[in-house]
Amino acid sequence: MRIIVADCSAEYSGRLNASLPPARRVLLIKADNSVLIFSELGSYKPLNWMAAPCTIREIDPADAGADDAGGSDEGADGEPPCMVLRVSADKSSDILEVTIRRIYSDETYDLGEDPGLVKDGVEDHLQRYLAEQIERIGEGAKLVRREYPTAIGPVDIMAVDADGTHVAIEIKRHGGIDGVEQLTRYCELLNRDPLLAPVRGIFAAQTITPQARVLAQDRGFECLLLDYDEMKGAESDELRLF
Incomplete structure (x- = not known):
């Protein structure tokens, strides 16, 4: 499990289109490449996510900007992106692209094998x-x-x-x-x-x-x-x- 706390924005395209403006958020990247984006407040559910099976790539921010016609490499605060994660669904054309501008924490943990949910x-x-x-x-x-x-x-x-x-x-x-x-x-x-x-x-x-x-x-x-x-x-x- 990789946990990143960062200033980021996100764009989801495919069967539906959705965007997250720049803000400080938590990214969870699981071993199956699933990516979930959480905020400090609100529902326990992620703001946006890409579920497995999917492929995740770290791409050059300049390349991401070139793919986004009319887009800007800089955020609202003028800070250029330092990392872009592109997550592509294996069974559809859906893509989640997360643009990260400042990283406050980036940690990886081995959680081991989970015994599963114990039903009530x-x-x-x-x-x-x-x-x-x-x-x-x-x-x-x-x-x-x-x-x-x-x-x-x-x-x-x-x-x-x-x-x-x-x-x-x-x-x-x-x-x-x-x-x-x-x-x-x-x-x-x-x-x-x-x-x-x-x-x-x-x-x-x-x-x-x-x-x-x-x-x-x-x-x-x-x-x-x-x-x-x-x-x-x-x-x-x-x-x-x-």
Whole structure:
């Protein structure tokens, strides 16, 4: 993890265009080349970012200025840039270009391997109940396993439907856009495996925001509302070995 505190500006171009005027900000550059730009105040979310898979290059500020017709190499304070980071998405034409004019701190840390998120009790129970009651996703469905391992983390539930199609299920207590994005990453990765593809996705939660529902449906995912009390009441009283 590389953490840079600097005076910087940023331009995002591609499927959408956005810009950040010069200001002092924090840049997080992760090992997968993801770049996130944070401010001192406001939301916990970054102001702008480029997610992996992407390629990051440090380019000559003069070259960046030449690419920006009508642009200036100097900021509002007259200070020329000392570094330009160009981050290009691998699967689209999106580009995030960060122009850095003054660096206050530039540190790199090895965070080691992360054990992953430990789910709270309700979310963990929702996962277990749905695994035991897998036909809630459709008659004839069968469970493959919970916490199905992938290179980017475990999928909450992997199942197959009545037609034999693999189904990746992401479970949240309260489903938002971040959960849909997480399911998107899982499905994109799983669909690269010819032994699994095609893999379809189901976004399951106790509540799903309207924005998350629209995004999920746009990505081709099914939305499934989970009633915790009902699922808990349907839990089998039979003795189990595990």
